[in-house]
Amino acid sequence: MAAASVPRFVFSSTAAVFGNPERTPLDEAHPTRPINAYGETKLAVERALPHFERAYGIRFVVLRYFNAAGADPEGELGEDHATETHLVPNAIRAVLGGPPLHVFGTDYPTPDGTCLRDYIHVSDLSDAHIRALAHLEAAGPSATFNLGNGRPFSVRDVIGAVEQVSGARVPWIAADRRPGDPAILFASSDLIQAYLGWRPRFADPAGIVETAWRWMREHPRGYAGGK
Numbered sequence: 001m002a003a004a005s006v007p008r009f010v011f012s013s014t015a016a017v018f019g020n021p022e023r024t025p026l027d028e029a030h031p032t033r034p035i036n037a038y039g040e041t042k043l044a045v046e047r048a049l050p051h052f053e054r055a056y057g058i059r060f061v062v063l064r065y066f067n068a069a070g071a072d073p074e075g076e077l078g079e080d081h082a083t084e085t086h087l088v089p090n091a092i093r094a095v096l097g098g099p100p101l102h103v104f105g106t107d108y109p110t111p112d113g114t115c116l117r118d119y120i121h122v123s124d125l126s127d128a129h130i131r132a133l134a135h136l137e138a139a140g141p142s143a144t145f146n147l148g149n150g151r152p153f154s155v156r157d158v159i160g161a162v163e164q165v166s167g168a169r170v171p172w173i174a175a176d177r178r179p180g181d182p183a184i185l186f187a188s189s190d191l192i193q194a195y196l197g198w199r200p201r202f203a204d205p206a207g208i209v210e211t212a213w214r215w216m217r218e219h220p221r222g223y224a225g226g227k
Helices: 037-056 087-095 122-137 155-166 190-196 205-218
Strands: 008-014 059-065 067-069 101-104 119-121 143-147 172-175
Touching: 008 037, 008 122, 037 059, 059 122, 067 087, 067 122, 067 205, 087 101, 087 155, 087 205, 101 155, 119 122, 119 205, 122 143, 122 190, 143 190, 155 205
Parallel strands: 008 059, 059 143, 067 119, 101 172
Antiparallel strands: none
16 A cells, blocks of 8 residues: 555554453454464554555545345345354344354353453444444544444344344253453444444344344345355
8 A cells, every 4th residue: 555655544453453352342442462372463554554544645444344134225245155154144144044043152240241342343344344434534533443343242132133023932052151351342332423423323233133034034145046
């Protein structure tokens, strides 16, 4: 980018840069202590960006995603991974005849014993990128923002949303906790709301799940199988 004289950069980062939270909701000033390679590599880029700005004048916006979920509301784009690890598509696959959903930990110190997480719809992520680009094109300063709903939902909440949307029970199996999974992880997005006027339109799990359900029901074999 520096060689091609590209002056603006929007970086898709992750909540994994924080590691185990010291407090919630996580704001941008929370210490960054990643506990996995994914978070470490994202944080390495975050740390490099100010140096590139000083050396080459590349201004940037870092967007730290929390749990991205959902599908294109128009039904054209959806989530299709060869190895799926995300909660929403795996819960939907269980309803559609796939293997039962594994719930990793039912004894966390949360109201229903399952992890609390912050789910953000992919369309809201897209909106944040457009606003970030507009901010940089208007000569705005470099900045780092958390992207989340600011409201945590449990694994059981998401299962309930899938059941509400699909009208069917989600078959699930209780499994052991995964190492490194914090009980509660959710964002404060106050900063991006104040600076860029961004607010999530999909603020509840049923609204997020409905778009994913519609896409997966129409594409049972993902992109490879067509409709």
